[in-house]
Amino acid sequence: MDRDAAIGIFDSGIGGLTVLHAVLSALPNEHLIYLGDTGRTPYGTKSAETITRYAVESADFLVERHLKLLVIACNSATSTALDTLRAHVRVPVIGVVEPGVRAAIRATRTGRVGVIGTEATIGSGAYTRALRAENPKLEVFTRACPLLVPLAEEGWTDGAVARGAVETYLASLARSGIDTLILGCTHYPLLRPLIAEVMGPAVTLVDSAEETARAAAARLDADGLARPAGPGSTSFFVTDAPERFVRIGQRFLGARVESAVRVER
Ligand code: DGL
Numbered sequence: 380m381d382r383d384a385a386i387g388i389f390d391s392g393i394g395g396l397t398v399l400h401a402v403l404s405a406l407p408n409e410h411l412i413y414l415g416d417t418g419r420t421p422y423g424t425k426s427a428e429t430i431t432r433y434a435v436e437s438a439d440f441l442v443e444r445h446l447k448l449l450v451i452a453c454n455s456a457t458s459t460a461l462d463t464l465r466a467h468v469r470v471p472v473i474g475v476v477e478p479g480v481r482a483a484i485r486a487t488r489t490g491r492v493g494v495i496g497t498e499a500t501i502g503s504g505a506y507t508r509a510l511r512a513e514n515p516k517l518e519v520f521t522r523a524c525p526l527l528v529p530l531a532e533e534g535w536t537d538g539a540v541a542r543g544a545v546e547t548y549l550a551s552l553a554r555s556g557i558d559t560l561i562l563g564c565t566h567y568p569l570l571r572p573l574i575a576e577v578m579g580p581a582v583t584l585v586d587s588a589e590e591t592a593r594a595a596a597a598r599l600d601a602d603g604l605a606r607p608a609g610p611g612s613t614s615f616f617v618t619d620a621p622e623r624f625v626r627i628g629q630r631f632l633g634a635r636v637e638s639a640v641r642v643e644r
Contacts, residue, residue, distance in 0.1 A: 380447045380470070382606050385410040386595065387441030387470075388450040391433075392420030392617075393532065393624055394565025395452030396631035398475065401592035402450065403613065406599070408606040411613045412444055413452075418618035418644060421528055423497025423564070427459040430499055434460035436644055438468050440616070446470045447604045450595055454563045454587070455497050458505035471598055478594040479561050479587025480509040484517075486583040487559040491518045493552045493582075496563030498523045506563055520555045524548040524564070531566035532627060537573055545570060545577050553578055561585045569630065615639035 386406070388399055392415045399413050414437050416422075422430045434456040438449060449472045451457045451464065457474030465472045483492050494506040501523040510517050526544045535541045552560065560582050562568060568586050575584055599605040617624045621639035628636035 380604060382447075382604050383410065384445050384447035384604070385412045386448045386450060387412050387414070387438075387444065387446045388452045389414040389416065389434075389437040389441060389456070390453040390565060391415070391422035391455060392417045393627055393631055394528070396628055396636070397565050397568045398450065398452035398588045398591055399613070400631070400633050401588040402595055405592035405596045406605070407611055408609040409611045410606075411611065412441060412446075412616070413613065414441055414616045414642075415624055415639070416618050416644070417624055421497070422453060422455040423499045423525060423528060425499060427499065427503060430456055431460040431463050434464060435467055438464050440642065440644075442468050442470065447602075448473065448595060448598060450591065451475065452591070453565060455499040458496070458500040458503040461505075471602070473591060473594050473598060475587040475591045476505050476509050476563075478590030479563065479585055480506065480513060482585045482587070482590045483510065483559050483561050484513050486585060487517070489556070489558045490514070490516055491520070491555065491557045491559075493520045493522070493555065493557040493560040494563050495522050495524045495548070495552070495560065495567065497528065498525055500563050506561060520552055520557055522548055522552055527570055528564065528566045531569040534630060536569050541570065541573055542577075545573050549574065549577050557582060559583045559585060561587065563587065616642050618642060618644045
């Protein structure tokens with residue numbers, strides 16, 4: 380492995396661009412390869428077995444491209460396939476759950492933590508297990524919010540429809556007395572202002588994207604594999620026609636996605 384090897388980042392589709400954005404800010408000198416499995420998105424409504432199979436295929440595609448680190452930029456894939464991928468590939472693997480959990484542990488004062496995510500993420504229990512492994516006394520409150528993924532992709536992140544969905548999903552969490560809420564889905568940072576408003580100022584929102592980027596930087600430093608100087612580069616691959624990814628990607632990445640290459644899976 381050498382410093383010029385790339386960091387591979389994959390997601391079920393477009394949402395992982397929020398993680399890529401954080402990685403780009405934290406590690407501007409690195410070569411990044413992003414794979415969005417747009418042909419098979421969403422993962423969040425699928426079974427653990429299917430998500431794991433897709434995740435292994437995505438990892439294989441990236442690992443063939445000379446990696447030094449693999450980042451699973453998808454909560455559903457991390458929740459269901461992290462252990463399988465760690466056993467399957469030879470490079471270090473960082474998911475979004477552990478970094479998000481660490482940030483939540485730092486943030487909570489009351490020990491009452493909420494987690495929102497897709498059906499697959501919440502159903503897996505991965506966040507609850509990871510939180511309790513750090514502190515068995517934590518009280519964890521979870522809620523699957525599947526409609527928030529298409530709303531974010533549609534750009535409906537404020538207004539009556541988004542507000543109705545967010546208020547309905549978060550009603551029980553808002554009553555539960557949590558002081559920290561993990562945004563356990565790549566799409567939720569786009570709805571962050573609305574979620575913050577609905578939960579109120581007493582609740583700290585944790586976005587695992589930034590923590591994941593920090594974890595990636597720390598891992599490269601520990602391994603002596605960080606690129607000391609730029610410029611870095613980013614290339615995009617998708618498993619369906621790139622047009623929608625390129626068009627919508629800007630909202631998730633915070634910058635233009637210049638182009639993406641379609642690969643067959
Ligand atoms: N990327 C997924 C996640 O973070 C959300 C979209 C999907 O369901 O595929 O869980």
